[in-house]
Amino acid sequence: MPEPDSLTSPDVLTVAARFNGPPGSGNGGYVAGLLAARAPEGVATVTLRQPPPLDRALKVAAEPGGGVGLYDGELLVAEAGAELPYEVPNGPELFEPIDPVSFELAQESSAAFFGGRAQHPYPTCFVCGTERAEGDGLRLFPGLLPQRPGTTACAWVPDASLTGPDGARVRPEFVWAALDCPGAWTALGADLPVLLLGRFAARVDALPYLGDRCVVMGRLLARVGRKVRTSTTLYDGDGRVAAHAEALWIAPRESA
Incomplete structure (x- = not known):
């Protein structure tokens, strides 16, 4: 339990x-x-x-x-x-949503996550951990899109443990959580095995409903030394932007 x-x-x-x-x-x-x-x-x-x-x-x-x-x-x-986050030179405008893919393509991308991401730095992570059971972790598995370099997509269907007092909509803190790891996985790889979240800015426009077929997109914005900047966008079951976030990640010195 x-x-x-x-x-x-x-x-x-x-x-x-x-x-x-x-x-x-x-x-x-x-x-x-x-x-x-x-x-x-x-x-x-x-x-x-x-x-x-x-x-x-x-x-x-x-x-x-x-x-x-x-x-x-x-x-x-x-x-x-309430301050605004960083800006990325020559990057997209602040809080510019990432173009979505279909839920079906997001499912395919999630399945590909297991084929190409055998080395998971935190397999028990609440958000993207591969060792978390359904109904316990979010089980967001962001696979890279071959046709869109530096971009991930994953499917997410919120379960009842994530809803608020109304029993229908996802609580805001879980929306923030869903916007976390899909950004990191745009950069994680053999040359960058671990990233730690340093700064996170988000805007939540709507709360998804229990059972919504959601899509979470991630985009790599910049990488300079040990610092990585990413963005993420959550689309609800109706294909609308529910939330967007921009993040600064830091690679521990030992993995630089």
């Missing part, structure tokens, strides 16, 4: 063990979504300063600049605000 959902209150946030990314720490997109809910409305940008610990009460506090910080004791784990 899945672990209980993360516990939140106005001043405390506890990330349940179910929602890990790398072993022993929270999935960056999921934690960013929880913290963004406390930030000013609009495009929320979350910067992850430390790996978010699991099953430990973390303090949420207002920051002088108007955002919010997430603290493990006195250690700043993450901060969220």
Whole structure:
């Protein structure tokens, strides 16, 4: 059975063990979504300063600049605000959606993920882990599109464990989570086996419904040294843009 959902209150946030990314720490997109809910409305940008610990009460506090910080004791784990994310020189406009593919093609791309991505850095990741069971992890498997270099696609059908109080629509933090890993997999490979989420900015326009045939797209925007910039777009069951995110990833020094 899945672990209980993360516990939140106005001043405390506890990330349940179910929602890990790398072993022993929270999935960056999921934690960013929880913290963004406390930030000013609009495009929320979350910067992850430390790996978010699991099953430990973390303090949420207002920051002088108007955002919010997430603290493990006195250690700043993450901060969220309403500033716009970075711009990529000669890249697409900020928050420009990625052109979608059909759900059927996204399914084919997800199936190809297993053929070409045997080396998974975090196979128990809540979002893209290949060892997570249905109804436990999101099981998003972003395969590269041969005809579109640097672009991934995957299929996603949200299950009942992801819905809010109405039992019908996906909770926002799971939308943030779904926008996470499909970006990283645009760059991960033999020469770049591990990436860690450093900064994540997202806009959620609509919440998908339980059972929607969703498509998540990822696009590589730039790679400079150990830094990788990506974007992701979530399309709902009606083919509409439900959410979009742009991310900065960092390769650990040992994998540079």
